[in-house]
Amino acid sequence: MMELNVTVPPAGSQPPGQEQQAAGAGILLQISMLVLSFVLGHLLRRHKFYYLPEASASLLIGLVVGGFANVSKTEMNLRKWFNFHEEFFFLFLLPPIIFQSGFSLAPKPFFSNFGAIITFAILGTFIASVITGLLVYLGGLIFIMYRLPLVECMMFGALISATDPVTVLSIFQELGTDMNLYALVFGESVLNDAVAISLYRTMSSVRSHASSGQHFFVLIVRFLETFIGSMSSGVGVGFISALLFKYAGLDVDNLQNLECCLFVLFPYFSYMLAEGLGLSGIVSILFTGVVMKHYTFSNLSESSQHFVAAFFHLISSLAETFIFIYMGFDIAIEQHSLSHVGFIFFSILFIVVARAANVFSCAYLVNLARPSNQQIPMKHQKALWYSGLRGAMAFALALQSVHDLPEGHGKTIFTATTAIVVLTVLLIGGSTGTVLESLEVVGDVHDDLVGESFEESNGYIAPSYDEGASSGSRLRTRLQEFHRSAASFTALDKNYLTPFFTSQYDESEDLDEQPQRTRRAGFRGH
């Protein structure tokens, strides 16, 4: 992608005109694959063939074209056509995907499960990263896999712990599921990206300043610096946008274009502000997405609301499809050595174990804090465990690691990650429908999800705690205090933030939910 070789100096024996022509043909191929993916995904969905979700279809198309590229190596070098610039990835593909994941969080169920989601995302991801990292390190020590230094194992552990919700959530949407499970899976996988990135960056900085990296305390401070710094910058930009749209008076019908132009510039602004400050743009744009959806969005005129919701959905699905195609293509043309295969096999084993440790231990903690009628049932825990496939975020960090780490190490991590993404998407993605059905977490609550609004289906969530959870150990009391503070955050939001940052408080709740619900219903309507 990206090369219309106008600037690039003599990159071969061909005259520049032909270079340009070849680049055009390459992009043409990519666009055709995109179109094909969308059409194939649509056909599969229409025929309710859940064993091959859209992401898998894109991967397979990439695999097939990559296979052809391998065979026909001599004459037309397809690989050269498919050149993929990382700056294109980091500037144009990744930001819309991450923003959209924040932007499409339904605020209500997200906030009412806030405590649980935070536990899974922060503590859980931390557990999963450390366990994966340690196991990979041990695997290297006993020679069953490629040997990496401890800190690089930790980097790998962090990046491979970034889960991707897309495929599982789209199956949830097709089949219908409990709103709380949906919120848990979605919220966890969204916030977990932010934590995984921060962990990765912390480990990476430890690696480059190896001397000072011994203190565990320093690590924690670095992590908090990245995480809280990026989050604050993202939330700050989001709040500024909310105030701008509240007071600028742009929600008049004939200013739609201006309104939308400004709206779509803000996420990018947030991304670049964080990068400029040396923080994580991805984490920042994620929180900007959450805040802009929750506050700014309701300050827009109605037609602009429809537009921006469709706009971000459109560009993120284009970007995501493209990335999956690329990953399939990359796996097909990559030269695989035996050490890679071993590394991939054991890594998959380890991440399954690590995710089990993450989900079941965090669920235990959350259940300690919740009253008995609001426990997370075992089948939900299993569904959460099962839904941890890897996607674009892990791929992005692996791409980064190629530059952060020495030649062989980075390459191994990159290849392993791509393979893990492809395998988990194909295997887990293909079997999710069956597994979720056998766990009985889909289908039965069908009407809840669509027919009623979120408020009504809030059954066991948003605990009131006024009933006085008397019995319990000290840990339980602590946890309940934490959960109470999450609940008080909801109150803060309702009483102060929402009135301050939005113009039409009464309507805003309905407006917020609207596109989300329509889309969900849309996915399942055929």
Add this chain to the structure above:
Amino acid sequence: MMELNVTVPPAGSQPPGQEQQAAGAGILLQISMLVLSFVLGHLLRRHKFYYLPEASASLLIGLVVGGFANVSKTEMNLRKWFNFHEEFFFLFLLPPIIFQSGFSLAPKPFFSNFGAIITFAILGTFIASVITGLLVYLGGLIFIMYRLPLVECMMFGALISATDPVTVLSIFQELGTDMNLYALVFGESVLNDAVAISLYRTMSSVRSHASSGQHFFVLIVRFLETFIGSMSSGVGVGFISALLFKYAGLDVDNLQNLECCLFVLFPYFSYMLAEGLGLSGIVSILFTGVVMKHYTFSNLSESSQHFVAAFFHLISSLAETFIFIYMGFDIAIEQHSLSHVGFIFFSILFIVVARAANVFSCAYLVNLARPSNQQIPMKHQKALWYSGLRGAMAFALALQSVHDLPEGHGKTIFTATTAIVVLTVLLIGGSTGTVLESLEVVGDVHDDLVGESFEESNGYIAPSYDEGASSGSRLRTRLQEFHRSAASFTALDKNYLTPFFTSQYDESEDLDEQPQRTRRAGFRGH
């Protein structure tokens, strides 16, 4: 733009982290300038300050920031921050602008003025290019300006003849004007780009195969090859998209995202197909825009129609604003020699003369063919002459010429073109309101434009010719035949093409006009 220097090898003394940070800050600056441009443009329009149209405001912002960059050269090298990749320009900025200009052509008045528009765009642009080229060559011969070989003068003549409608049209929209004048100015400036590109490419290929370039006949064939080839590929892709959307049955409400994804991929497909075939992507995407608006658009579901219209409007205004900012910035930081100033001064003189020759001679021919009640009045001719400012397209071709021509020549053409664009936008753009008012072509027909549909205001256009234009020389007869064939094209469209390529013929006309009219009304509503 575009550098998140992940891939780029050691580009300085800074560590890669800081590189990335600096790039982030650079893009941040660009986004801030974009936001500022939109806000400033909006304020100016709201206060009806027509001396500084939006494009000029963007240019001025670029000039000011560029000025700062010049002053503070030592510490923070702003110029490095503002690195502008040409591939970014040709892949992401230019295609949406050109597509949008084709896509926003209102089909009715465009087709009913088809003959006149074709005359101005093809014959007129040819005349203007040749005259400008010859004058610049003569200027070089008598030492009043930088001396270029004849073929390079012709290339310059071609690229500088690509006019830009944006500023003038937005003033027309603000003030209201005759529908026919609007269609002439818009249609001419849109198609004229295609002709200018084809001429430029023809001359460029003559330059690289200097031996065979002597035959005038070969030139004509080359020109037709590029023009007709690119046009056919664009029209072909447009027709395919129309059929796809007619028969795929995607216009169900819940498939909006799929529908829009496919729709926005087609223009890009057309662009890359033409580039891959060695033709002009720009010309191709332009005609794809015209065809997709006229046929494909009406096969979309209603919500998708609203979305794609807003989508292309959004990205093209972002791209356009960015280009104008960049041009201002570039002029401010460029090192200007005295030879450049002379070249710029005389070039402006020559293009004014050449455009006069273009407009008045073509108008004479058109008037010969039209019955007396349908003549193009002198004040319209003057308005057409005056509205020939230069914009993004000339800039793009000048950027190209830097690579096509030897060092000093390309640089001179690029600098001169940028300066001409900036000056014409500032001077002509600023005075258009006043001049058009003094010509009495704006304001008076206010109600015609908004209140009535295009059909009703078709007063003197779309000549029926059945009345039998008896008197006339042979030339006149010929011209009238040509015009009759243009009219029969309208009939062909109405009777065969539209029913074949669209699903709802009866509605399609209304649907086609809708967004166009809304937007125009929108611009003027405050």
